[in-house]
Amino acid sequence: MASFHLVSLGCAKNLVDSELMLGSLLAADHRLVDTPAQADILIINTCGFIQPAVEEAIEEILALVAVKNEFPEKKIAVVGCLVQRYRDDLVAELPEVDLFVGTEGTAGFADLLAKMIRGENPGRLVLPERSLMDSTLPRVLTTPPFxxxxxxxxxxxxxxxxxxxxxxxxxxxxxxxxxxxxxxxxxxxxxxxxxxxxxxxxxxxxxxxxxxxxxxxxxxxxxxxxxxxxxxxxxxxxxxxxxxxxxxxxxxxxxxxxxxxxxxxxxxxxxxxxxxxxxxxxxxxxxxxxxxxxxxxxxxxxxxxxxxxxxxxxxxxxxxxxxxxxxxxxxxxxxxxxxxxxxxxxxxxxxxxxxxxxxxxxxxxxxxxxxxxxQYLGRTLEVLVEGVSAETDLLLEGRSRYQAPDVDGCVYINDGTANPGDLVQVRITDSQVYDLVGEIVPDVGLAKEKNTARG
Ligand code: SF4
Structure with missing residues (x-):
C-alpha cells in the first residue's frame, strides 16, 4: 500500500479519467493524501491538446520534480494527453519521472503502479492499446455528490x-x-x-x-x-x-x-x-x-x-x-x-x-x-444549490437549468436557506454581466412539474 497525491488537469473528460484512476488506486488500498510532501507517489493526469495546456502541464510536472529533488525516494507518474502527444520528448527530457502512461492507461493504472512499487519494471513509457471505459471500473467522484x-x-x-x-x-x-x-x-x-x-x-x-x-x-x-x-x-x-x-x-x-x-x-x-x-x-x-x-x-x-x-x-x-x-x-x-x-x-x-x-x-x-x-429579472428559476458562495459566506450559490457547471455564470442567493444539492425555486431580483441574484421562494408545483412534459 502506498500513499499518493493526484493532480488532474484539463477538461471534464480528463477528470473522469482521473476519477477512474482514483477509483482503481483506492480499490487497491492505496491512500490519497492532500499534499505532494505527504505522498510516496506523485501522479499527474495531464492535458496537452493546445500549447497553454502543455505549458501548464510542464509547470505542474516541474513542481513535482522539485518535491522529488528534495525527497528522492518519491516516485513520479505522468499520465494522459501530454504523454500520448509528446511521449519520446518527455522520456528524454524528464529523467526524474519514473513512469509515463498514455491516455488509455488510466483505468489500469493501479496495476502499473503495483508493478512499479514491487520493483518490477513496467518500462518508463507505457502506451496501452485503444480501449473504452465501462461501468464495472471503480470510479470515485471528485465533483460534489449532486x-x-x-x-x-x-x-x-x-x-x-x-x-x-x-x-x-x-x-x-x-x-x-x-x-x-x-x-x-x-x-x-x-x-x-x-x-x-x-x-x-x-x-x-x-x-x-x-x-x-x-x-x-x-x-x-x-x-x-x-x-x-x-x-x-x-x-x-x-x-x-x-x-x-x-x-x-x-x-x-x-x-x-x-x-x-x-x-x-x-x-x-x-x-x-x-x-x-x-x-x-x-x-x-x-x-x-x-x-x-x-x-x-x-x-x-x-x-x-x-x-x-x-x-x-x-x-x-x-x-x-x-x-x-x-x-x-x-x-x-x-x-x-x-x-x-x-x-x-x-x-x-x-x-x-x-x-x-x-x-x-x-x-x-x-x-x-x-x-x-x-430577461430573467422577476422570473422564478429552478436552481441546484451548490453551497455557501465562494465570494462571501453571506450568500448561497447555485446554478439554474440555463447555466452549465464550470463554464457559465451562477445564481447568488441572498435570502432563504438550503443545503448543497437542494433544488429550490429562486426569484431573480438582480442581474449582472454573467451572474444572477435572487431569493428562495416557496416551491409551487415543482414536484408536480418534475416528470411532466413541457408540452
Ligand atoms: S476534431 Fe477536435 S474540435 Fe473537431 S469535433 Fe473532434 S474534438 Fe472537437
Missing part, C-alpha cells in the same frame, strides 16, 4: 484542421447504452441531481454502434433513472436533429440548454477548419432551436485568428453575435499546433492580432450577455 459527468464516447472522427484530439484520443468509440445506464443508475442512487453528458462530440454518440444514437440514450436515461437534470454538452452543430430537439422539448428533465461549439461563421473559414456546416445552417439551427425550445439557453465557442481569416470574416462573428444574441460565448485565439493540418495553411494571423480579435469579441459578448441576463 453532480457528475457521464462520458458517453471516447475519441473523435471529425478531424477539424486545428485539433489534435483525434490523434491523441483516437477514433470515435461509443459506450453501449446498457453500460451507460448502469453507471447512471449508480450515480442516481448516490444522489446525483445533475448529470452532464460529455464527449468530444456528443452528437456523434452511437455512430459506431448498431441501433444507438443520442435520442435513444436519452430516452433510456429518462426511463431508467430519476435524475432531475440531464444536460447535453459538446454538440456538433450539424449533429443536432429535429428529433433531438423534440425530445428535449417533451421532457422537462432534459434541461433546455444547448452547448454548440460553432467555432466560426464565415463559410471559407469553416471550410478551412474542416467543419461540415455553413453560416446559413447555423442560423437555421438557432431559429429552429428557439422555435422548438422557446426558453433554450445557447452556448457556443468561437476560434479567431485562424489562418486566412481577414478582418471582414472576423467581424462577421461580431455581426452574428449581435444578430443572434447567444446566452454564453467563449472565444479563443487560434495558435498553431504542431502536427495539425492548419499549421501549414497560408495567411497565418500574428498571435497579437488573434488575441486582439479574441478580446474584442469577449467585450462584445460581455455587453450582449448583460442584456440577455436581464
Amino acid at each position: 453532480r457528475a459527468w457521464l462520458k458517453i464516447t471516447e475519441g473523435c472522427d471529425n478531424h477539424c484542421s486545428y485539433c489534435m484530439i483525434p490523434s491523441i484520443r483516437g477514433p470515435l468509440r461509443s459506450r453501449p447504452v446498457n453500460d451507460l445506464l448502469q453507471e447512471a443508475v449508480r450515480l442516481a442512487a448516490g444522489g446525483v441531481k445533475e448529470l452532464s453528458l460529455i464527449a468530444q462530440d456528443s452528437s456523434a454518440y452511437g455512430r459506431d454502434l448498431a441501433g444507438a444514437d443520442l435520442p435513444t440514450l436519452l430516452q433510456a436515461l429518462l426511463a431508467e433513472t430519476d435524475i432531475p437534470w440531464l444536460r447535453l454538452l459538446y454538440l456538433y452543430p450539424s449533429g443536432i436533429t429535429p428529433l433531438l430537439l423534440e425530445l428535449i422539448a417533451g421532457n422537462r428533465r432534459i434541461v433546455p440548454y444547448l452547448d454548440i461549439p460553432m467555432q466560426h461563421v464565415s463559410d471559407p473559414v469553416l471550410a478551412a477548419m474542416n467543419r461540415h456546416y455553413r453560416r446559413r445552417e447555423l442560423e437555421s439551427l438557432i431559429a429552429v432551436s428557439r422555435q422548438v425550445l422557446p426558453d433554450v439557453a445557447l452556448r457556443t465557442t468561437f476560434l479567431v485568428g485562424f489562418p486566412g481569416e481577414d478582418e471582414e470574416q472576423f467581424l462577421a462573428i461580431e455581426d452574428f453575435m449581435r444578430q443572434h444574441r447567444l446566452d454564453h460565448v467563449g472565444v479563443f485565439a487560434y495558435a498553431n499546433e504542431e502536427g495539425c493540418a492548419a499549421q501549414g495553411l497560408a495567411g497565418q494571423v500574428p498571435a497579437e492580432e488573434a488575441i486582439r480579435r479574441r478580446d474584442h469579441l469577449l467585450n462584445v459578448q460581455a455587453e450582449l450577455a448583460a442584456a440577455r441576463q436581464r
Whole structure:
C-alpha cells in the first residue's frame, strides 16, 4: 500500500479519467493524501491538446520534480494527453519521472503502479492499446455528490484542421447504452441531481454502434433513472436533429440548454477548419432551436485568428453575435499546433492580432450577455444549490437549468436557506454581466412539474 497525491488537469473528460484512476488506486488500498510532501507517489493526469495546456502541464510536472529533488525516494507518474502527444520528448527530457502512461492507461493504472512499487519494471513509457471505459471500473467522484459527468464516447472522427484530439484520443468509440445506464443508475442512487453528458462530440454518440444514437440514450436515461437534470454538452452543430430537439422539448428533465461549439461563421473559414456546416445552417439551427425550445439557453465557442481569416470574416462573428444574441460565448485565439493540418495553411494571423480579435469579441459578448441576463429579472428559476458562495459566506450559490457547471455564470442567493444539492425555486431580483441574484421562494408545483412534459 502506498500513499499518493493526484493532480488532474484539463477538461471534464480528463477528470473522469482521473476519477477512474482514483477509483482503481483506492480499490487497491492505496491512500490519497492532500499534499505532494505527504505522498510516496506523485501522479499527474495531464492535458496537452493546445500549447497553454502543455505549458501548464510542464509547470505542474516541474513542481513535482522539485518535491522529488528534495525527497528522492518519491516516485513520479505522468499520465494522459501530454504523454500520448509528446511521449519520446518527455522520456528524454524528464529523467526524474519514473513512469509515463498514455491516455488509455488510466483505468489500469493501479496495476502499473503495483508493478512499479514491487520493483518490477513496467518500462518508463507505457502506451496501452485503444480501449473504452465501462461501468464495472471503480470510479470515485471528485465533483460534489449532486453532480457528475457521464462520458458517453471516447475519441473523435471529425478531424477539424486545428485539433489534435483525434490523434491523441483516437477514433470515435461509443459506450453501449446498457453500460451507460448502469453507471447512471449508480450515480442516481448516490444522489446525483445533475448529470452532464460529455464527449468530444456528443452528437456523434452511437455512430459506431448498431441501433444507438443520442435520442435513444436519452430516452433510456429518462426511463431508467430519476435524475432531475440531464444536460447535453459538446454538440456538433450539424449533429443536432429535429428529433433531438423534440425530445428535449417533451421532457422537462432534459434541461433546455444547448452547448454548440460553432467555432466560426464565415463559410471559407469553416471550410478551412474542416467543419461540415455553413453560416446559413447555423442560423437555421438557432431559429429552429428557439422555435422548438422557446426558453433554450445557447452556448457556443468561437476560434479567431485562424489562418486566412481577414478582418471582414472576423467581424462577421461580431455581426452574428449581435444578430443572434447567444446566452454564453467563449472565444479563443487560434495558435498553431504542431502536427495539425492548419499549421501549414497560408495567411497565418500574428498571435497579437488573434488575441486582439479574441478580446474584442469577449467585450462584445460581455455587453450582449448583460442584456440577455436581464430577461430573467422577476422570473422564478429552478436552481441546484451548490453551497455557501465562494465570494462571501453571506450568500448561497447555485446554478439554474440555463447555466452549465464550470463554464457559465451562477445564481447568488441572498435570502432563504438550503443545503448543497437542494433544488429550490429562486426569484431573480438582480442581474449582472454573467451572474444572477435572487431569493428562495416557496416551491409551487415543482414536484408536480418534475416528470411532466413541457408540452
Ligand atoms: S469535433 Fe472537437 S474534438 Fe473532434 S476534431 Fe473537431 S474540435 Fe477536435
